[in-house]
Amino acid sequence: MALNDPSERLLCGTKLAALITQVADGAPAADPAHQAKCPYCQASLGRIRELWRDVRALADEPVRAPRGLLDEVIARVRGPVGAVTLRDATRGHTQVSEAVLAGVARRIAQAVPAVAFASVLAHASGPGTVALRVRLVVAYGPSLPVLAGAVREQIVTHVRRLTDVQVTEVEVSVDDLAVPDT
Amino acid sequence: MVVQASDRFLVAAAQAGDLHAFEALVRRHQGAVYRVALRMLGSEVDAEDAAQEALVQAWRALSTFRGESAFSTWLYRIVTNRCLKARAAGHPMEALPDVLIDRDSDPAEAVAQSERLHTLARGVLALPAEQRAALVLRELEGLSYEQIAQALGVTVPAVKGRIHRARLGLLKAGAAWR
Numbered sequence: 591m592a593l594n595d596p597s598e599r600l601l602c603g604t605k606l607a608a609l610i611t612q613v614a615d616g617a618p619a620a621d622p623a624h625q626a627k628c629p630y631c632q633a634s635l636g637r638i639r640e641l642w643r644d645v646r647a648l649a650d651e652p653v654r655a656p657r658g659l660l661d662e663v664i665a666r667v668r669g670p671v672g673a674v675t676l677r678d679a680t681r682g683h684t685q686v687s688e689a690v691l692a693g694v695a696r697r698i699a700q701a702v703p704a705v706a707f708a709s710v711l712a713h714a715s716g717p718g719t720v721a722l723r724v725r726l727v728v729a730y731g732p733s734l735p736v737l738a739g740a741v742r743e744q745i746v747t748h749v750r751r752l753t754d755v756q757v758t759e760v761e762v763s764v765d766d767l768a769v770p771d772t
Numbered sequence: 773m774v775v776q777a778s779d780r781f782l783v784a785a786a787q788a789g790d791l792h793a794f795e796a797l798v799r800r801h802q803g804a805v806y807r808v809a810l811r812m813l814g815s816e817v818d819a820e821d822a823a824q825e826a827l828v829q830a831w832r833a834l835s836t837f838r839g840e841s842a843f844s845t846w847l848y849r850i851v852t853n854r855c856l857k858a859r860a861a862g863h864p865m866e867a868l869p870d871v872l873i874d875r876d877s878d879p880a881e882a883v884a885q886s887e888r889l890h891t892l893a894r895g896v897l898a899l900p901a902e903q904r905a906a907l908v909l910r911e912l913e914g915l916s917y918e919q920i921a922q923a924l925g926v927t928v929p930a931v932k933g934r935i936h937r938a939r940l941g942l943l944k945a946g947a948a949w950r
Contacts, residue, residue, distance in 0.1 A: 598940070610939045614911070641892075641946045648889050648896075649912045653810060655802035656820050663802075663824055664795055667831040689791070696792065706776035709785035709793045725785050727777040766781040 600630040613638045614645075674755050677718035686753050688712040691720050695757075698748045699741050704729045706768035708741075720749070721759040727766040738762040779843040787834050794834070798827055801844055804913065805851045811908045812855035814897045822858055826851035841922045848915070848923040852905045895945040899938050906931055907938035 598606045602624070609631065611617045625631045673685040692712040699708035707727040715721040722745065728737060742760040749757050777796065785793035805826055809819035830850055837846055896904060902924075909915045909923060920931045 606940065606943075607936050610936070610943065614939060637946070638943060641943060644885070644888050644892050645911050645942075647885065648892055649914070651889070653803070653807045655806040655823065656816070659802055659806065659820060659823060659827075660795065660798050663798055663827040663831075664791065666824075666828050667794070668791060692790070693792070707781070707796075709781075709788075709790045711789055723788070725781070725788075725790075727781055765784065766778055768776040769778065 600634055602628050602630045604628070604631050604634075606634065609634050610638055613642050672714050674714045674720050675717055676754050678754065686755060688714060688720070691749065691753060691755060692722070694752055695722050695724065695745045695749055698745050699724055699726065702737070702741050702744055704732045704737055705741065715758045718754070719756045719758045722749075722757060722761070724760060724762045725765045726762065727768050728764055729768045734764050738764060780839065783834070783837065783839070783843055786831075787837075794831055797843070801847050802827065804844065805847055808848060808851050808908055808913060809855055811893065811896060811912055812852070812901075812904060813858060814893070818858065822851065822854045826854045829854070842919070845915070845919050845922050848909060848913070848919075849925065852909070852923060856901050856905060892942070892946075895942050898945065899941050903934045903938035903941065906934035907942070910935050 600606060600609075604621070604624070608617075608620050612619055613635065619625050625635070668689075671687050671689045673687045674691065676684040676686065678684075689712070692710040695712065696708045696710040699705055699710065705726055705728055709725040711723040713721050713723075724741065724745070726738070726741065728734070742762055745760055746757045749755055777793075779797065779800070782793045782797045782800075786797060802823065806819055806823040809822040809826070810816065813819050813822060826847070830847055833850070837843070841849075896907065899907060905924060906920055909920045910917075915923065917928050917931050917935075920935075921928045924931065926934075
């Protein structure tokens with residue numbers, strides 16, 4: 591008899607695979623009356639249960655992703671990004687990358703109450719100017735047009751204040767509702 | 773930081789080019805990706821390599837993800853394939869990491885359990901690769917048969933067959949060490 595043959599049977603005729611499924615997947619016993627009295631079934635079930643306690647313990651082991659995995663991945667996938675050149679160039683030019691502008695705008699958006707998460711893409715639209723595309727996850731409650739307007743206004747004001755870049759356009763879409771923490 | 777955004781939202785944002793949204797996805801799923809790689813490959817170094825390659829590949833292939841399965845299932849598929857290839861290429865198998873000991877329990881029993889789990893993890897590694905992949909996704913990651921079928925690109929009956937054989941194999945190996 592092949593060692594890994596799923597049709598393998600105990601001496602009483604019960605399929606070993608059926609007993610394993612019973613323990614591992616919580617399937618009902620095929621013949622509970624026989625099983626309760628059969629020493630072969632009981633012995634096999636005992637062994638399988640013992641092994642599966644260990645399988646579940648192994649599954650429950652806390653395995654964490656190594657520190658640095660996230661940073662390595664992001665560093666490898668970050669492509670070339672454009673930049674906005676600031677107009678005030680009295681003693682040399684200053685450039686701010688689109689990624690930085692997107693990050694600044696994201697933080698500003700996420701500071702607006704009821705904004706749970708913001709995704710921002712930034713595109714240089716000319717010297718000293720940027721156009722932004724903002725996608726929001728928001729909490730249920732506030733008026734969405736009012737909220738979108740507030741996000742737009744905050745971004746335009748504070749991106750200008752923090753970076754001296756003028757925001758020429760803020761496309762805002764509300765794409766999802768936040769799932770409350772449970 | 774708990775990101776209050778669904779995978780669906782983050783995937784759409786990442787597909788539009790937002791790397792920060794992809795970062796949130798990686799932060800959320802890197803544990804599962806690494807766990808699968810570790811159980812599939814057995815060495816922490818190989819697992820980290822495979823996890824990194826899988827996540828980079830996920831970013832590059834993101835435009836091909838159409839949301840037909842859960843994003844997590846799609847990631848399982850990528851990392852499992854990566855591990856199957858790594859093993860097929862004949863990477864050496866290194867020592868298994870030490871199993872953590874539960875400090876609340878009886879020390880003697882904890883040591884005994886730690887040794888049993890170590891042997892069990894070794895038994896998982898000794899399974900044929902395709903059986904091992906199915907078993908890891910089922911018993912250690914808790915996926916349904918349907919999800920495993922999607923992740924492995926095979927039918928549900930094929931998944932069931934592999935898992936049956938893998939479980940039998942573990943049981944036989946277990947009988948030898950007990």
